[in-house]
Amino acid sequence: MKRNWMYATATAFFLLAGCSNSEETVQEHQEKPINEEVNKEGSVEEFAYQYPLTGVGVKEESTNRAYAVMVNNDPKARPQSGLHKADIVYELLAEGNVTRFLAVFQSEEADRIGPVRSARDYYIDLAKGYDALYIAHGYSPEAKEMLDSGYVDNINGMQYDGSLFKRDSNRVAPHNSYITTESILKGADNLGYNMDVPPVSLPFLTEGEAEALAGSSAKTAQISYFSSDLFNVIFEYDEETMKYERYSNGERTEDLDSSEPVLLDNIFVVEADHRLIDDYGRREIDLTSGGKAYLLQRGQWQEVEWKNVDGKILPFDANGQEVGFVSGKTWVNVVPSDQGIENVVSFTE
Structure with a gap:
């Protein structure tokens, strides 16, 4: 389990203690499906809590601010x-x-x-x-x-x-x-900023729900921003790891310092209105009105709608029901609606 933000400086930093939580918050976490993970000994570990932005199981409730x-x-x-x-x-x-x-x-x-x-x-x-x-x-x-x-x-x-x-x-x-x-x-x-209040949890699928996902096969997805190859993005799905790798201009997205790749579990592409507002090419982007979107998970894609819920961009199905994310990391691409999401995103089985 990741450590809880211990840090020290020359001016004597303190351990960030988790803030006390209300019974309502604790109960909310207890009602979520318990995550399981196989440890090195081959036995199953159960986690009563989840990280709020990844849904990954954790033994103790995370109290870090994002x-x-x-x-x-x-x-x-x-x-x-x-x-x-x-x-x-x-x-x-x-x-x-x-x-x-x-x-x-x-x-x-x-x-x-x-x-x-x-x-x-x-x-x-x-x-x-x-x-x-x-x-x-x-x-x-x-x-x-x-x-x-x-x-x-x-x-x-x-x-x-x-x-x-x-x-x-x-x-x-x-x-x-x-x-x-x-x-x-x-x-x-x-x-004087408070750093011990975690964000509200995103909606996540249980592992059973994730295994039962049904959509159109898409082992590769390409997103094209205008005509520039420099900003074309490709996501490739790895069946073994069940994660996506990201490529930009043909190069895998890796960390400069460690060479570790960016590995993703959800790719969420949303279409939004863009408007130029000055001679520098700065834009106004409408992230409140909702619209068409694509969601890629476990090597499959489905068309969904996106809505802004309390400032967060979330997927919904045709019946207006919230769609859960697969536990793990998420990458969200916002593309201009005047190009049309169907013209910007292409899939390969």
């Missing part, structure tokens, strides 16, 4: 650091044809994350949906107004460049700003 980091996806920023530890990654267009990531962490700690990039308003809204501490380096005018207003707890590299945020000498700005989990927790402590 943090969400803006991560650069310019080709000069690849390979990135820390993405393989994120519970959820959102990929959306920033300027022009360039996508940018919002990586949400809760169940695992990332030693180093980055390159960290500037804030946009719709990424801030996504972070707020998880009540996550929002980490960015820079901002658009709209985003700065939101951050200055106290809309979300946040730490920005514009105020902490060279202290909490460090520059990597092997890369050039703006592709070289990095932050560590230790620095995020240090900054949160200095700013």
